[in-house]
Amino acid sequence: MSKYFPTQEIGSLKKPSWLLNVVKNPDVSKKDKVKARNEAALLNIKTLEDIGLDIVYDGEVRRVEMYEEPVRYVKGFEFAGRVRSWDNKYYNKARVTGQIGYKENFHEEEFEFIKENAKRDIKVPVTGAYTLADWSYNEYYKSKGDLVMALAKKVVRPLVQDLVKQGAKIIQIDEPAATTHPSEMEIFRESINESVKGVNSKIVVHACFSGNDYEALAPQMPEIRAQQYTLEFANRDTWNLGVNDKERKGYHVLKLFKEYGFKGEIGIGVTDVHVDKIETPQLIRDRIIYSSKALGDPSKIYVNPDCGLRTRTRSVAFEKLKAMVEGAKMARVAIST
Template sequence: MSTREQFRRPDHDNETFIMTTVVGSYPKPKWLHRVRDLWEDEEANFDDEDWAEATDDAARVITDEHERAGLDVLVDGEVRRNEMVEFFAHRIDGYEFNGPVKVWGHNYFDKPSVVSEVTYDENWLVDEYEFAADLTDRPVKVPITGPYTLANWSFNEAYDTEEELAYDLADLVNEEIQKLVDAGARYIQIDEPALATTPDDHAIVGECLERIAEEVHEDVYLGLHVCYGDYSRIYPEILDYPVDEYDLELANGDYEQLEVFKEHDFTGNLALGVTDVHVAEVESVAEIKENIKKGLEVVPADRLTVSPDCGLKLLPRDVAYEKMANMVRAAREVEAEIDNGEIEVARTPASAD
């Protein structure tokens, strides 16, 4: 069984399989924000056990929404995470926090500092994965912030170079992934948004991924998510990365960069953003079908995954749900049209093995 085929559900109706999933984050229930305020209030009678119960309940709600929307691969919406670097920095020895830093407009980011050698302190995501996996019979994907972004989006006060820091962090990410795999995870997504903003460092990212992938079992499906940026500055070089799937944000740019990926044979699997997470309007099934067909211009259907462009957390929750549900309906309709010969697409040649 190919690593991708393991995510096809037994009751999948069509011969063609276009995998559907989400990148990671999802709008948290409004009550969870109020609960966090209680948890962070030293005078409130609300302890860590209460907070854990609340986040478990939120994970149940969101995992159920993903399942009702029909996704092939679910995520718990990252309900326990506050921010993609801060969450992990709190769990890695060597980091400390000195207060929020203004990043744009009125938005602040609690940017951490690396003040000593980074070391693995505690499990990061294993409990989160195991809880979500117990809620459903569908596969659960685990997004994890990549080592290059963990390094690049922090103040480096301990290492001679950011590159050395990134490599040490890659070893820690590798350790966490091994524990996730032991717990049963088979779909791991490495998030490296910093790559798109510093594309000249693509070789550093590649070395980090080599360190992560070298011990990963062949049944584990590794994805790389890179949002925003000028992809022409990192493509086709990224095709050398040891990952199965490349998750790219193209809907937000109206697919202007699609041609970039036609200039060289796209040898990996493509996870294509087919709904725009920056727009609080729900695309119709017909619109999303046209976006999916753009992905078929780059890879065959058996190498195509569809998802929203990026995390959905900033959208109204009802909008996020409808975007997912319409995306799944669109994918199923495109599959049926391919099966019926209404859409002519290439198929990946069978392996000689």
């Protein structure tokens, strides 16, 4: 983008209660459920654009959940039951009982609708192979690595290729499990590279902390075929204003990325998705300015929440995004004076 510090969401937003009432009601027709999902998608797109985000999606309003949604459409999986993930949320975990296979572009209708209705740039979130494997019971493949590679080659890559054929220019591969097992970072690296092999679009990788402050990820970043990483920083940072190392302790690892030779973009998380407290635009401004200096190039900094905002109420999520957009504006002014 031509301006510094473009703003974007990571993906998920909490679904409106009225939508859930409609889609869960067995007496509502399929046609009316489709209409309700379209209305909810339009509402999210318009709200995100009105807030001022430069890159948008629909809040993943049609998706059940980032793991369960793709697994529903992949051969070789059988659901085993619900398990707890984080923030007291649950997901329907599956067993891999047969050879993995791609059925269809399960985001086709979703993306087509967004493409027709969004006025801003669009980034399509896709759950990555490593996370799909890590969050599943492997009862078929010889090793976890074999399962990861099968998912990368036979599911994620054809899905991404189909989305690009549809016109997707930015694909975000969501990998919240990426750094949970530091000893498996080479598997993760190769899974991304296999997933995007031959793909002609901008590739973004989203990964959460998982306890090791990205130190395991940093050495792999230059070898992964991704132009941008959207990462989580705010929930490790202080709430104090300032652009020094003491106040911006959550962003120190940016210097490590530079040391390892990563030359791409970083989408810095500037809002904590685990709390309702709203960051001030001034705090977000300082986080952006510090990150810009730490990475050494303001043109490489994008601005986003730490992760998807689905665990927050819609009102809190939108207030956080408004503060984020305002903070980015303030940061642009600050570095130009």
